[in-house]
Amino acid sequence: MALSTPDSEPRLFSGPAPGLRLVVLVALAIVLMVFDHRDQHLARIRGYLAAALYPLQEAVDAPSAASRWMSDNLAARERLIEENAGLKRELLLERGHLQRMAALEAENARMRALLDSTAKVGDKALIAEILSVDMDRLRHRVVLNRGSRDGVFVGQALIDARGVVGQVTRDRGSSSEALLITDPDHAVPVEIVRNGLRSIALGTGDLERLSLPFLARNSDVKAGDLLVTSGLGGSFPAGYPVATVQEVRGDSGEPFLVVTARPAAALDRIREVLLVQPPPAEVAAPPEDSPLPPPPPAATRTGKPAPAKPPAAAPAAVPAATPAPAATPAPAATPAAPVAPAAPAAERAE
Structure with a gap:
């Protein structure tokens, strides 16, 4: 069944005139736009x-x-x-x-x-870096990147920013080996800053401890004393910090004190060190075979200097005067004093 028929559609949009519908719609739109x-x-x-x-x-x-x-x-x-x-x-x-x-x-x-x-x-110093470390119980040694080509020599002292580190023991040309102050084979001449008491600090194999075994029981030393190099022996320049005294103990019946000190340098953390060269001696000792200067000429009783060779001329004058005592008495020997001027005459004759 058809839903719609041509008769049911609106009359406005039906029929054969689509143009009319367009005109109507346009007019309606214009009116709405105006309103x-x-x-x-x-x-x-x-x-x-x-x-x-x-x-x-x-x-x-x-x-x-x-x-x-x-x-x-x-x-x-x-x-x-x-x-x-x-x-x-x-x-x-x-x-x-x-x-x-x-x-x-x-x-x-x-x-x-x-x-x-x-x-x-x-002092004159050279900076060196540590290449390797040997921290065995009985061997505290380090290898440096400086050698004799850089001016390093055996026995040269090593320090860091805090104090003495050790000493060069072997030269390898472009590198060198150094012994730390805590090595059991190392010894440092030291003195106490407070009173100037001298002693020797020995290594113990412990990076945190040095020993001073040569202090008598009556020595003036106490905990907290600063130890510096004394300069004895010439290996270490004087005045560099070495350690600080930690313990002083006097055992009964022992003639020496038991003194331990803590190193001033950070031996377990060092990366760079200074190679210190001691300054040359200001006054050099004269050589043993140097000739002594001649003594000044002695003056005579008359105030005139004596002749340069009086012994050589005296024998020549004595024979000439020997016959005189034979013909003259003993008192006549007093005029022999004027014979002294004959010595220059004899020298002129020679």
Whole structure:
């Protein structure tokens, strides 16, 4: 059954005149536009229609909006992942640089301390780095990156920013081996700053302890005394800190005190050391075979200097005067004094 028939359609839109319908619709639109422009009669109607059509617009725009949102989120996620990875790499590099800067800062501080100690002592010094360490119980030795090519010599003293470290024992040309003051085979001549008492500090094999076994029971030493090099022996320049006395004990029946001291240098943390060269002696001793200067000529009774060779001329004058005592009496010997001028005559004759 047909839902509609040509007779049931509106008369306005039926018939063979579509142009008329267009004209009517255009006229109606113009009238509505004029009324809306002048009195805003259709503004409320447009608002209602927009509110009614908004869900439809959102439903139509939802697929494209969802597509844009997904693409933006995926792009932003990938970009964030890349940025995060880049930032992690930069952070790792910066942390590595920061660690290196911390090491350089610590090295700079050590160098400044070494240079400051060099300026304080005033002796000629050479900075050396430690290549290897041998801290066996009975062997405390280090290898330095300086040797005889750099002016290092056997017996040269080593110090750091705090005090005496050791002494060079072997030269290898471009490197050298040094013995620390805590080695059991090492000894340092020291003196107490407080009273000038001299002794010898021996290594014990412990990096934190030195021994002073040659102090008598009546020696003036107490805990806290600073020990410095005495300069005896010429190996260590005088005045460098060596250790601080920690314990003084006098056992009954023993003639010597038991004295232990803590080294001033940080022997377990040293990285660089100073090779100190003692200054040359200001006054040199004269050689043993140097000839002595001749003594000044003695003066005669008349105030005139005696002749240079009086013994050589005296025998020549004595024979000439020997016959005189035979013909003359003994008192005549007094005029023999004027014979002295004959000595220069004899020299002239020679």
